[in-house]
Amino acid sequence: MGIRISRTQMPIGFRMGTIALEKLGVEKSQNHEMHVLSEMGVGHPQGCMQDGIMAATSATFGKGLIEKLYYGKEAATFWYPGKGAVRMALKNEFQDKLAPHEFFKYRKKGIEPSKIPDPVRQDIIDIVLNASVDDLFNIKMLPDFVYKPVKGSFAKAKCEVCGEYVFERYLRVKDGKKVCIPCAGHEPAEKGFYYPSYKKD
Numbered sequence: 771m772g773i774r775i776s777r778t779q780m781p782i783g784f785r786m787g788t789i790a791l792e793k794l795g796v797e798k799s800q801n802h803e804m805h806v807l808s809e810m811g812v813g814h815p816q817g818c819m820q821d822g823i824m825a826a827t828s829a830t831f832g833k834g835l836i837e838k839l840y841y842g843k844e845a846a847t848f849w850y851p852g853k854g855a856v857r858m859a860l861k862n863e864f865q866d867k868l869a870p871h872e873f874f875k876y877r878k879k880g881i882e883p884s885k886i887p888d889p890v891r892q893d894i895i896d897i898v899l900n901a902s903v904d905d906l907f908n909i910k911m912l913p914d915f916v917y918k919p920v921k922g923s924f925a926k927a928k929c930e931v932c933g934e935y936v937f938e939r940y941l942r943v944k945d946g947k948k949v950c951i952p953c954a955g956h957e958p959a960e961k962g963f964y965y966p967s968y969k970k971d
């Protein structure tokens with residue numbers, strides 16, 4: 771890949787993203803095309819798989835093109851307008867095969883990836899890069915997948931309590947005043963998409 775990779779999951783995510791592009795018959799996004807719904811959560815390892823996905827597809831968190839579903843799974847759905855959607859999940863068998871690798875002995879001792887000896891890192895990266903698609907992923911096209919992106923708007927207003935600008939969709943009403951979410955004491959809670967169950971066929 772020509773880049774220095776210190777984390778194992780980066781190449782897994784990179785391969786996942788690259789194969790998703792192939793399955794959907796598209797190129798890396800130039801603008802806002804590809805949307806990714808990552809099933810990863812927080813408080814577990816392998817989050818950097820998402821960095822690999824972003825590198826491969828250009829669907830970045832900053833642009834709101836990758837969202838987390840917090841299912842705690844090493845899986846993601848890739849949606850491209852007019853091309854459909856594909857769900858990819860890292861196979862249990864591959865996760866089990868990788869688990870005894872020396873790399874994780876270092877990680878479990880709390881050693882950061884960049885401090886692990888190069889040959890150990892290179893070996894595990896090579897295992898991922900040389901694995902067949904079939905070794906790595908369960909892949910399922912989702913013909914009924916519907917994605918409804920949030921409608922974009924530039925409209926904003928000043929919070930009547932703190933005075934800071936807020937984009938309009940995040941304004942709340944408290945005691946008759948238009949206020950921001952922290953001033954309203956609300957929790958942000960919204961999802962901009964509909965996610966069909968992938969268990970049903």
Ligand SMILES: [Zn+2]
Nearest residue numbers: 929932950953
């Ligand atoms: Zn406020």
